[in-house]
Structures are given as C-alpha cells and as structure tokens.
Amino acid sequence: MALQTPRIQSWPFRRAPRRLKALFREGKKTDWITSVPESLAVFAESHFQRLRQLHPVASVRLPDGSIVYWGVPREAIASLAGQHAQPAVLTLPKKERRIGVRVPLACATRYETGSAAHKRTGAGRTIDMSSSGIFFTTQSVLRRSTRVALHIAWPVRLDDDVPVELFAEGKVVRTERSRAALQYDQIAFRVAVP
C-alpha cells in the first residue's frame, strides 16, 4: 500500500472531526480547525503566527506530535479593539441592549440584500462594531429583520500586503433612515476581490 503524503487538513468548525472539535469546547460554527502533522509543524507555525495579526488562533499539541489549531475570526473585532481602541469607561444607558465591546471603526462596506434573483446592493461605511453586531450606514432604508450580507474592507492587511475583507451575514435588528444595525450569525475573513 502506498504511503500517503503527510498533509495539513483544515475544516470549518462544524465539519471538523468530532475528536478535534472536542479539544475546543468553546468552538462555534464560524470558527475553523486545522490539523498539522508533526513533520510539517515547523513550516506551519510561522504561518499561524502571521494569521494572529487578524484574529485569535489557539493550538494544542497531541501525543502523536501533530498540532491542532483553532481559529476564531469572530473575535477579530475584540482583538482589533485591544490593539487600537483607546480604553474608556462607558456608562451604558438603561435601555442599552447591545452586548460586547463596541469599537468605533469607519471601514468602507458594501452590502447585499434579497435573493440571488432579486439582489439589491449598496455601499456605506461602518460606524461601530462589536463581537455580536455591526452598525453601518446605508444608501436606502433597510427594513428590520432583512437578511444582509456585509463586506467590510478590513483595516489590517495580511502580511501587510494581501487586502482582506470581513464578511458578515445576519439580520437587521435596528434601523434608522440611513443607518442599520446588523446582528450577524456568520463571520469570516476573505481575500478582498477588487
């Protein structure tokens, strides 16, 4: 029987083998898991070090010498807040229902609503973001509960070179004339396509 070439394997968290998911109890469907065999570990580690510029990455070494990495893109906003935001003590209004640290951040966005056949698009910019939602400007009124796909031009480039975007998908939970708050259920980094 031919020997299989050792290779790195990567999955969205929900599709990873159960034994690997069990290593990271706090994993969610928007995360990813990567398994690196021992023979390739030295080549992969520097890559994951660079990836930590974008979002948190944790790892576990298994008894066979392989390393399992767990990436958490949904924590990128909190991570960015830790790097750039000025610490401030906030007194929340009594009716404040939003959770998580909100980071004031103006990034160019484009958004899509509707089905593939009736897609509507618009452009705007983010106003603030948290680990659960994004407040952004819109070109038209987005109705509450509308599903929205939001592409955010991320201020950090991968290796200071590759432009990336944060893709978030969810529903509008609050709307104003030209502003909307999105509560997302999917979030991932992607290479930005011009």
Add this chain to the structure above:
Amino acid sequence: MRIGEKVRMTGGPFLGMPGTIVSLDRRRVILAVILESREVQIEVERDWIGVIARRRRSTPGIETSTLTRRAAG
C-alpha cells in the same frame, strides 16, 4: 476547477495563499502550496478556493491575473 489548475485560497486559515490543485472531490480540495520555502499539501474546503483566471490586456506582452471567487458556501 480541475487538477493542475492554479488557485488562491479565498477563505479559511490559509487565505491569500496561492496553490495548485493536486486532487479534488465535491467538497474538498488538496493543494500543493509553498510554505516556508517548502512544498506541502493542504486539504481544505472547496468553498475556500478561488481560481486565478488569466486575461490578456490590450497592451501586447502584458498579462494580468485576477481572482475569481466561488460563490460563498
């Protein structure tokens, strides 16, 4: 998308990295990529891959690459 085709990872932990398709099925793709000056194989979701399409501009001898991303899965 076919074996031997040059692609770029558009999502997942290796986003931005170019590679060549070694093997693929309906859901997964194995790519040969260069990691720290060494060729290694990486198996990822097909949804995380974009084909590097080549197009020729009107200026002779100048070829540019663009990235065509698959629909998000």
